[in-house]
Amino acid sequence: MFESAFAQLRYAASVLFAVPFDLRSLDRLVDGILATKQEFGSLGADSAEFLGGPELDEETRRDVQIRRFRKQAVRAAEETDYYSSQFTTLGVDPSRLTFEDIARIPVTPKKALLNNPDAFVRRGSNPAFRTTTTGTTGKPTSVYFTAREIQATGLLAAISFLQSGQITPEDIVQISTSSRATLGNTCFSQAVQRIGAVWYQTGLVDPAQALALLSESHHLPGKKNRASFLNTYASYLGELVECGLNSGYSPKDFGVDHISVGGEIVTEGLKRRCRKLFGSVEFIQSYAMTETWPFGATFCEEGHLHFEPSQGLLEIVDPDTAQPGKPGQTGTMVVTPFAPYREASVVLRYDTEDLVQPVFGPLGCSLKHWTATTDLLGKLRLAIRTANGWVYPRQIREALESLEEVPLPARCGFWAIEGGVAVEVAVRKIDSSIRNRIGQSLEERGVPVCELYLEEDPSQLQHQLPLRCDLREILFERSVIKL
Amino acid sequence: MVLASIVVLFHVVTSVILAWLYFRRYTMTRPPIGVFNLGDVAVMLVMVILVPLLYLMLPIWMVIVLLTLAGLSILYFTWEPVLKSSWFIWLVTLVLAGADLFTALAPDINPVWFLAINNIVMLISVVGVTNLWAQSGMKARHAAILGAALAVYDLIATSLLPLMNDLFARLDGLPFAPTIAWPINAAGPWLGIGLGDLVLTAVFPLVMRKAFGRMAGIFAMAFGLGAIGLLILSVLFGFVEIFPVMVVLGPLMVCQYAYWIQRRPERTTWQYLQAEPTK
Numbered sequence: 001m002f003e004s005a006f007a008q009l010r011y012a013a014s015v016l017f018a019v020p021f022d023l024r025s026l027d028r029l030v031d032g033i034l035a036t037k038q039e040f041g042s043l044g045a046d047s048a049e050f051l052g053g054p055e056l057d058e059e060t061r062r063d064v065q066i067r068r069f070r071k072q073a074v075r076a077a078e079e080t081d082y083y084s085s086q087f088t089t090l091g092v093d094p095s096r097l098t099f100e101d102i103a104r105i106p107v108t109p110k111k112a113l114l115n116n117p118d119a120f121v122r123r124g125s126n127p128a129f130r131t132t133t134t135g136t137t138g139k140p141t142s143v144y145f146t147a148r149e150i151q152a153t154g155l156l157a158a159i160s161f162l163q164s165g166q167i168t169p170e171d172i173v174q175i176s177t178s179s180r181a182t183l184g185n186t187c188f189s190q191a192v193q194r195i196g197a198v199w200y201q202t203g204l205v206d207p208a209q210a211l212a213l214l215s216e217s218h219h220l221p222g223k224k225n226r227a228s229f230l231n232t233y234a235s236y237l238g239e240l241v242e243c244g245l246n247s248g249y250s251p252k253d254f255g256v257d258h259i260s261v262g263g264e265i266v267t268e269g270l271k272r273r274c275r276k277l278f279g280s281v282e283f284i285q286s287y288a289m290t291e292t293w294p295f296g297a298t299f300c301e302e303g304h305l306h307f308e309p310s311q312g313l314l315e316i317v318d319p320d321t322a323q324p325g326k327p328g329q330t331g332t333m334v335v336t337p338f339a340p341y342r343e344a345s346v347v348l349r350y351d352t353e354d355l356v357q358p359v360f361g362p363l364g365c366s367l368k369h370w371t372a373t374t375d376l377l378g379k380l381r382l383a384i385r386t387a388n389g390w391v392y393p394r395q396i397r398e399a400l401e402s403l404e405e406v407p408l409p410a411r412c413g414f415w416a417i418e419g420g421v422a423v424e425v426a427v428r429k430i431d432s433s434i435r436n437r438i439g440q441s442l443e444e445r446g447v448p449v450c451e452l453y454l455e456e457d458p459s460q461l462q463h464q465l466p467l468r469c470d471l472r473e474i475l476f477e478r479s480v481i482k483l
Numbered sequence: 484m485v486l487a488s489i490v491v492l493f494h495v496v497t498s499v500i501l502a503w504l505y506f507r508r509y510t511m512t513r514p515p516i517g518v519f520n521l522g523d524v525a526v527m528l529v530m531v532i533l534v535p536l537l538y539l540m541l542p543i544w545m546v547i548v549l550l551t552l553a554g555l556s557i558l559y560f561t562w563e564p565v566l567k568s569s570w571f572i573w574l575v576t577l578v579l580a581g582a583d584l585f586t587a588l589a590p591d592i593n594p595v596w597f598l599a600i601n602n603i604v605m606l607i608s609v610v611g612v613t614n615l616w617a618q619s620g621m622k623a624r625h626a627a628i629l630g631a632a633l634a635v636y637d638l639i640a641t642s643l644l645p646l647m648n649d650l651f652a653r654l655d656g657l658p659f660a661p662t663i664a665w666p667i668n669a670a671g672p673w674l675g676i677g678l679g680d681l682v683l684t685a686v687f688p689l690v691m692r693k694a695f696g697r698m699a700g701i702f703a704m705a706f707g708l709g710a711i712g713l714l715i716l717s718v719l720f721g722f723v724e725i726f727p728v729m730v731v732l733g734p735l736m737v738c739q740y741a742y743w744i745q746r747r748p749e750r751t752t753w754q755y756l757q758a759e760p761t762k
């Protein structure tokens with residue numbers, strides 16, 4: 001109790017005063033949570049408030065955020081090549097920034113990090129790990145982390161999973177993400193094994209193989225008898241659902257109770273159809289990206305994305321003016337992760353190119369004191385602006401994946417034409433009724449569809465949106481389990 | 484002498500039984516994260532060794548401040564789950580503490596008044612401290628280890644060194660003095676039992692009940708009270724004057740733990756509440 005009380009104080013000091021995390025204390029905290037759960041079956045009252053970060057009123061939030069932003073800006077200006085030249089040109093003193101000044105610092109485009117990731121690493125830091133994005137387009141972006149950062153993130157993730165009860169020592173966790181997604185895979189697997197659960201990585205193999213592993217019976221001491229937690233991408237989950245239902249699998253063949261799904265737009269249709277295969281599972285959705293890791297968003301029960309304000313600054317910026325958006329207006333997320341969560345490579349105002357709308361209070365959800373946005377609408381470069389407003393990848397995917405006639409994941413594309421957009425999509429079988437149903441579903445979601453092209457062969461699609469499941473990892477032919 | 488024995492024994496029995504009833508009826512607020520563990524046993528032993536030395540070394544006013552702070556906080560968290568409304572908890576806490584301080588410090592008050600009040604305050608404190616430990620996940624194993632270590636310490640401190648005698652003399656009549664006592668005659672010597680011994684006697688039935696079931700708890704209560712009863716009798720008949728209570732209680736605790744652990748594994752709080760839900 002004393003040990004765990006000290007660990008809690010040390011943790012609170014990092015959260016409140018942005019001093020680096022102490023790995024030993026984090027480790028003690030994990031032990032404390034495990035022991036508490038084992039003894040009492042649950043954590044004490046107030047544990048969610050304690051671990052969820054401080055509840056800040058608007059004024060304190062701005063105060064905390066500007067102080068942390070300044071700290072990160074000073075480090076960036078003094079210790080990184082990229083920002084030292086930028087601040088010199090700007091003529092701004094990073095230690096005297098006000099909240100209003102933040103908008104004067106130009107956003108950091110993806111291109112800058114892509115071209116020279118080393119220029120973002122702080123002098124004097126000790127980078128140990130270079131991770132690259134699994135990006136669906138072009139050259140991957142790199143970010144450097146220290147060994148401490150990776151360990152701390154793994155432990156913080158373990159604490160978060162334990163606190164929410166999403167992963168327990170009895171779980172068997174299947175990770176079906178790209179084997180090259182080293183950052184996410186490393187931190188997640190470290191968290192899982194620290195909790196005491198079992199994990200294995202399948203990679204993005206033939207879905208039949210992944211399903212065979214998922215339905216395998218286990219007889220491990222103290223563990224559930226089947227894989228109980230699946231971590232994957234939306235499109236690959238779609239492939240699993242499609243392949244599983246076609247192969248005659250049903251909920252009785254699986255023991256999955258939680259599916260952590262992310263990296264792409266997760267649609268209601270996907271979740272509904274997924275339950276046909278796996279039964280009643282709980283979906284865990286979050287938002288994170290390599291460049292701004294580990295500052296990300298958590299989903300609340302009302303479907304907002306929430307960002308913990310002491311971990312980083314989220315701005316929603318009008319893509320045309322690069323200024324803060326107005327209420328209800330769509331913008332791209334511009335993100336600054338703060339210390340102590342980000343130590344080696346610093347990014348200020350990183351342009352994620354992800355579109356969302358801000359959500360303003362008062363909110364009634366459980367994370368109401370965190371900054372809130374709508375769910376992701378899609379990448380800016382994939383969205384289309386028509387005379388009557390934006391068309392987002394989310395609208396298209398939601399419309400298509402809600403229909404059984406469209407195989408999962410929906411393989412589709414859309415582009416601007418006179419008076420609206422043209423949409424193309426792969427379907428099981430082309431007939432007139434499906435054409436009407438798709439058109440109707442798109443219109444219901446506000447897509448001004450003027451032309452609709454259906455294909456039975458996905459390879460015939462001309463403008464297909466990229467899907468992570470297509471980063472397929474190959475196996476020797478003989479090792480694929482035949483169903 | 485007989486009256487003093489009856490008064491002390493009455494307080495001992497009442498505190499042990501009240502602690503037992505409180506354990507089943509009230510849930511104290513536990514910290515969000517943390518379980519009583521062996522590290523805490525070690526910390527307690529260090530405190531048991533250091534705190535008496537502090538009491539002997541510090542100026543008397545500082546000892547009074549420390550005792551009062553400890554007394555106030557123990558009273559507050561003991562009443563918290565019982566009275567619920569925070570002003571009511573403070574009211575009861577402050578009235579009790581005020582009465583203790585007043586009868587101890589005001590001049591020209593018969594010391595019997597102080598003993599009467601302080602005995603009640605200590606009785607409540609025993610209920611609070613034992614429940615705080617047991618409800619924080621203290622295991623029977625921890626209590627047995629603590630008991631064994633204290634038996635050794637008590638033997639050295641009370642019998643071989645003048646430490647305990649000095650301590651009792653020093654704390655005599657101070658507010659929140661950690662003893663339950665009653666004068667033997669008008670001249671002043673009194674019969675008493677230290678708070679630490681009483682806490683160990685009262686906590687053991689709770690952790691044994693949690694660990695091994697109701698019977699184990701009742702046996703622990705019977706053995707503990709029986710031992711203290713016999714000790715008071717032997718004082719009454721003049722066999723001893725000062726006796727290290729833990730020297731008897733410690734081995735008794737170890738024996739009971741050894742008996743039960745061979746028959747069934749120790750339950751966690753969660754398993755105990757699954758098997759014997761409260762309310």
Ligand SMILES: [Zn+2]
Pocket residue numbers: 300301302303304305306363365366367368372
């Ligand atoms: Zn919300």
